[in-house]
Amino acid sequence: MNLTRIKGFADVLPGDVETWQRIERAAERVFANYNFKEIRIPVLEKSELFSRSLGESTDVIEKEMYTFADRDSKATLLSLRPEGTAGVVRAYGEGKLHQVEPVRKLYYLGPMFRRERPQKGRLRQFNQIGAEVFGRTDPYVDAELLLLLRDLWEDLGVADTVLEVNSIGCADCRPGYRAGLVAFLEERRAELCADCDRRLKTNPLRVLDCKRPSCSAMVNAAPSILSHLCDNCRSHFDTVLGLLRDLRPEPVVNPRLVRGLDYYCRTTFEWKAGSGLGSQNTVAAGGRYDGLVQSLGGPPVAGVGFALGVERLALLRSEGDTKESDAPLLYLAWMGEEAQRWTFALAHRLRRRGRRVDMEGEARSLKSQMRRADKQGADVVLIVGPDEMEKARALVRRMATKEQTEVDFSDVEESLG
């Protein structure tokens, strides 16, 4: 093949699709339990929506977006969405959803696009299932989202996960903490790795989760965000933790957990896989973004949400997967053109009654047809050849028992439908 798929874009072939359907159905079920409604939004938006939402200096905006000028207007740059929150926030404000009902619990699923180096669990077109709740500032929603995710793991049989939570404060307390952290790091600047030296200017909080041992050791001595939270953030976070006490596994408080996108405040979390994903092991992540809706021109309502990577979830449960079984298959085996015409018409009638039916299109030996019926898992094979056409009676073979009976043509539809 000369024409192949482009780098970082994947086909999901039959056999793998079932895993996806299983995940999507489980998600739909769980979201319904928590009274979330689905929202569908475009994959293409004005670039400015993302840069204003995620932050100009984030990697996603600076070097990972698929951005281009529309054909008829060089002024408006468009981008394939790199994540879902910005678009949902936009739709929430644009649709004036807050006017009808101030609290909205929404979810979405679909492809996102980031031009990164592909590797396991990371593609340039990848799929996310995400949730956003607008209009609630209470800590109970934060906890509700995490419980919802736990329900989803349970439904899908995903074990061996770790939930890390943190609070990164709000507009009142974070600036003070940030200044203190920067001062602390400036003093030890010589010891920082090259990446962290850069982070010190662009996003100092990110120094906290540098994986290098030298930086990590230094950060241990750095001031912790959790001891600098204002009273409101402190009690919000404590309530969230209290509500999660019965979660298994119990959440790990990680004061160094910092999210990459600018809009987060207060509660942040990451749900990681213990094994099976390599270094890209975050399956779901999210947090609170109270100022975002308003900063994008919407009403002054709070927001919380998460996104989970469908590909990563699929990798976690690709082995020993219990696929949802298809309806039983009825296979029509025929010999001779007359029988073919008769079974073709019968297939049509049975399918309209909701039966899963298949048959060959070209003449094959009965043996071959039986073999294919078996391979496809048919529970019943109907055999019709010249003899049966003559007698107007079809042979019905039950595959599991090899039991074979004759049925009058006039009764076939009723007995198989």
Place this chain on the structure above:
RNA sequence: GUGAGUGUAGCUCAAUUGGUUAGAGCACUGGACUGUGGCUCCAGGGGUUGAGGGUUCAAGUCCCUUCACUCACCCCA
């Protein structure tokens, strides 16, 4: 974007120091059984050795480029 590794049939893998027509298992198709699945046996189809170029009498094997994948960074779901 940086560094390293791996590319042989649909899948898992062979192929001597560079040496004949690149093999095997599984899978697929057909037959043994003129009209009966799973087991067995037999046969068949399927390869630009990822692609392009170079060295050589001769390249799956050596060199260069490129593409894809994997791992570690960066970053994120």
